[in-house]
Amino acid sequence: MTGWVLIVDDEEMIRENLKAYLEDEGLGVVAFESVTPALNWLRDAAAACRVCIMDMRLPDMDGNSAIRLFHQLYPHMEFLIHTGSSSYTLPEDLRAAGLEEDRVYRKPLEDMAPLVGAIRMLAALREVRP
Amino acid sequence: MPKLGRLFQPLYLASPPRIRPDRPLFQRLAEWGALLLVIGLSAFEVSGAETRGIGHGSVGPQPVGEGMGCAGWVLGLVVPLLVALFWCWLLYRQMARRTQQLQRELSERRRVEMALRESEARFRDVTEATSDWVWEMDENLCFTYLSKRFYVLTGISPQSVLGRARWELAGVDVTIDPHKWRVHRELLEKHLPFRDFTYQTHLTGNRKDGRYLKVNGKPIHDSQGRFRGYRGTGSDITEQVNVEVALHQSELRLRRIIDLVPHMIFARDRYGRFLLANRTTAAAYGRTVEELVNRSPRTIHAVEEEVERMLADDQEVIQSWTSKLIPEETFTDSAGHVRTLQTMKIPFIEPGLNETAVLSVAIDMTEQKRAKEEVARMRLYLKNIIDSMPSVLIGVDPWGYITVLNQPAEHASGLSWAAAQGRFFGEVFPQLENQFGQVRQVIREGHPIKTPRMTLETDGELHYADVMVYPLMADNANGAVIRMDDVTARVRIESMMVQTEKMLSVGGLAAGMAHEINNPLGAILQGSQNVLRRIGPDLPQNRAVADALNIDLNLLNRYLQERGVLRFLEGIREAGARAAKIVADMLSFSRRSESRFAPVGLEEMLETVLRLAASDYDLKKKYDFKRISILRDYDPALQVVYCDKTEIEQVILNLLKNAAQAMTEVNTLTPAITLRTLREPDNVLIEVIDNGPGMDDKTLKRIFEPFFTTKEVGAGTGLGLSVSYFIVTDQHNGRLSATSKPGQGSCFSIRLPLVGDALS
The missing domain is CATH 3.30.565.10 (Histidine kinase-like ATPase, C-terminal domain)
Structure with missing residues (x-):
């Protein structure tokens, strides 16, 4: 099992479409429009959540800070970045936390299949590395 | 009588020369009578003397005694008679002998006298006939005699000459050249002979003022060796002097003229020696005229080839006896500057040598040549300037006929300048034909007219050109120049730059709003993908929901296909993808x-x-x-x-x-x-x-x-x-x-x- 996939995105249709596709792929998905409810949900379900898809521009906190926070609280979690910003570059400290350029997905995604591939791979990684 | 005449002839012949045979007869008779009386008295006295007893053969007269007797008287009469007769005889013999001697002497004298007279006459004739005259001076060096010739020649009257010294006749000359006269005077005072002393007379009131006289003179001494004066000849050399002076002046004038000529004028004989050279020639050789004459350029000219060439030309002219014009030859002057000369060589007979020589007149063309070359160089340079100009330049006259084309214009028209000259510019450059109005306006008003970015069509292709028409400024050159620059490339680059700038601003804008666009695009694209997936019959989740709702997914799919819904959905997806691509490309334009x-x-x-x-x-x-x-x-x-x-x-x-x-x-x-x-x-x-x-x-x-x-x-x-x-x-x-x-x-x-x- 891959556990829950956490989606944080303020754009409802993006959130819904991702959720729909991933669910069709048989993945368990929870989606929030901002960081705070996601943190609330994680307090109980963090152990069952392996992968988080994080938007950058969010109403209550920017994506980078959220990743730092989540990573600090729940080091077992892996992150994928899904951003609409053209000028986004990966901060150095996130690279240090194991994020690479290939974890960055730019909107609009024509095909969500690669994203699914990445999620499965990261979940499998967590399986091996408890 | 003749006997008596003969007897007394020696007497008068012995008398001073003043007594001449041609004196009047009565004078001679009186002389003879006087002589007879003397003789008679003498005879009487002789007889008296003898009576007194002094009887010896003495010839000398005896004093007459006072007392004589009868016998003595007879004796005194006869004896003296006898004595007289004897004396007479003696006398006669004596006289005869003497007469013979005198007669011989007389004939000799006559011969000499005749010769003298002839010589005198000859001398007089010669004196009067020649141009010279004879003069004499006394011991005070004042003229005592001058032959008639002098007066005739000089027109000077005797009274203004005789009794005066020579320097008084030539007062002015004396003051002009006192040294010459001092020497002359010293010579005369030392009683030395002199030859060819020349001076000028300046007698006031003389109609022939300023005659040149030449005199020779010799001192005269009497038998005792005392100085008695001078005697000599003189001649009038005024004409000769005048001719010489005129000749000298004429030569001077000619000399001055050829020296004034700024060209080289010189004559050389067949051996190449200078017979004549003017100052310009001498200066070219770095010599004086005197140094040049009689020398060959071989000895004074440094450049051998030039010498040989010049002398060869001389020889050609001498041999052919024809003039030769050498349009251009080089000549290296003494300063080492190479000059270009144009030389005319003319043969002539040298009067002194009676040989053919060559007169040369060489004109220094160096400056002209340099100027000519400079003009040619300048013309070439100016042509180069207009040819090197990248613009098309067309010079036209007020009627639009082409006067000048530069190289780009030749290239643009495909015609050479020579071929296009004189043709109407609109014919050669049809694309500029409409500019004729501007040409006329420009010439009329004198201000240039610019037409930027004129569109021209050449070979079906669109070109842009900046065209400028400007009037010619020079005084008499009426016309205009059309300048055309093809700016097509520049216009293209400019428009591209404008576009790029536009894109950059679009890029900047796109970067700012990319997030806003990308989210809806994401919704569209992801939505399309989900829709397509969820209407398909393959996904198990689809089938579960369809079964629950009692829908046949295969039928639904067929329906969607037949109604074109699937194609529309695919269209939405593709359109979204393209929009996403455009946004991505635009973002690339941001720096x-x-x-x-x-x-x-x-x-x-x-x-x-x-x-x-x-x-x-x-x-x-x-x-x-x-x-x-x-x-x-x-x-x-x-x-x-x-x-x-x-x-x-x-x-x-x-x-x-x-x-x-x-x-x-x-x-x-x-x-x-x-x-x-x-x-x-x-x-x-x-x-x-x-x-x-x-x-x-x-x-x-x-x-x-x-x-x-x-x-x-x-x-x-x-x-x-x-x-x-x-x-x-x-x-x-x-x-x-x-x-x-x-x-x-x-x-x-x-x-x-x-x-x-x-x-x-």
Whole structure:
């Protein structure tokens, strides 16, 4: 099992479409429009959540800070970045936390299949590395 | 009587020469009578003396005694008679002897006298007949005698001469040249002879003022050797002097004239010696005229070839007896300056030598030649200036007829200046025919008229030209010049720059709103994908929901297909994808920081791009990239290039896509793309060469313009190459160029500056 996939995105249709596709792929998905409810949900379900898809521009906190926070609280979690910003570059400290350029997905995604591939791979990684 | 005459002849002959035989007869008779009386008295006295007893044969007269007797008287009468007779006889004998002697002497005298008279007459004749005269001076050096000739010749009257000294006759001359006169006077005072003393008389009131006289003189001494004066001859040499003076003046004048002439005038004999040379000639040889004369240029001229050539010319003129004009010859003067002379050589007979000689007149053409050359050089230089001007220049007269074309104008018209001259400019340059009105206006008003960016059509192609018509400024040159600059390329670049600027601002704008656009685009694209997936019959979740709702998914699918819903959905997806692509391309126009620049392994990068191309959705689906053979021509000297890797990858990928697309469109039989790298002195060259359909010039000129596309509508954004151009030129400070010919493929060249350790 891959556990829950956490989606944080303020754009409802993006959130819904991702959720729909991933669910069709048989993945368990929870989606929030901002960081705070996601943190609330994680307090109980963090152990069952392996992968988080994080938007950058969010109403209550920017994506980078959220990743730092989540990573600090729940080091077992892996992150994928899904951003609409053209000028986004990966901060150095996130690279240090194991994020690479290939974890960055730019909107609009024509095909969500690669994203699914990445999620499965990261979940499998967590399986091996408890 | 004759006897008596004979008897007394010796007496008068012995008398002083003043008593002449031709004196009157009565005078002679009286003399004779006196003589007889003397003789009678003498006889009487002799007889008296003898009576007194003194009887001896003495001849001398005796004193008469006072007392005589009768006998004595008789005796005294007879004896004295006898004595007288005896005396007479004696006397007679004595006289006869004497007479004979005298007669001999007389005849001798007469002969001498005759000779003297003849000589005198001859002398007089000669004196009077010749131009010379005779003069005499006394011991005080004053004239005592001058023959008539002197007066006739000089017109001086005797009273103004006789009794005066010579220096008094030549007062003025004496003051003019006192030394000459002092010497002369000293000579005379020393009583020495002199010859050919020349002086000038200046007697006041003399009609022949200023006669030149030449005198010779010799002192006279009497038998005792005492100085008695001078005697000599004189002649009038005024004419001779005047002729000499005139000759001298004439020669001086000629000399002065030839010296004044600024050309070289000289004459040489057949041996090459100078007979004559003017000052200019002498100066050219660095000599004085005197130094030049009688010398050959061989001895004074440094340049041997010149000497030999000049003398050979002289010889030719002498031998042929014809003048020769040498239009140009070189002559190195004494200062070493090479001059150009134009020389005329004329043969003539030298009067002194009676031989042919050559008169030469040489005109220094150096300055003229230099001026001429300067003019020619200047003309060439000016022509060069107008020819080198990149603008088309057409000079026209007020009627529009061509006077001048520069080289670009010749090139533009296809006509040479000579061929176009005199033709109406509108005929030679039909595209400018409408400018004739401007030509006239410009000449009338004197102000230039500019027409920027005039559109011209040449060979069916559109050109832009800046045309300027301006009037000619020179005083008499009425006309105008039409200047035309082809600014087509500049206009294109400008318009491209304008476009690029526009794109940059669009890029900036796009970057700002990309997030806002990308989210809805994401919704569209992801939504389309989900819709398509969820209406399909394959997904188990779909089937579960369909079963629960009692819907036949296969039927539904058929319905959606038949109503075109699926195609519409696919259209939405594609449209969304294209919009996303445009936004991405526009974002490429925004300037980025150099922080992304890094040394990149060139070959590695190219291989990555080739892999990307092979896996590219479009290339895979539409253009069949695998059919294209890829040729690699990598320069081993190149290892690393300093660039923004993703950007350059994007550029190369774009070029590969374009090539593949072009080759697919025309179904190139053996499509091939060559990737070539080459190290240039300052650049890294990356070339993408295909063997596709190529492009014509018109297309080639516009391919980098934004939104210019050869692809059918919808196939491309029209931004690909302009983005590439922007990335290479603007962001990498490199160059992107293309060469192509229809049917011969295309070659795109990316040049990136070679930085630092690109070779290592």
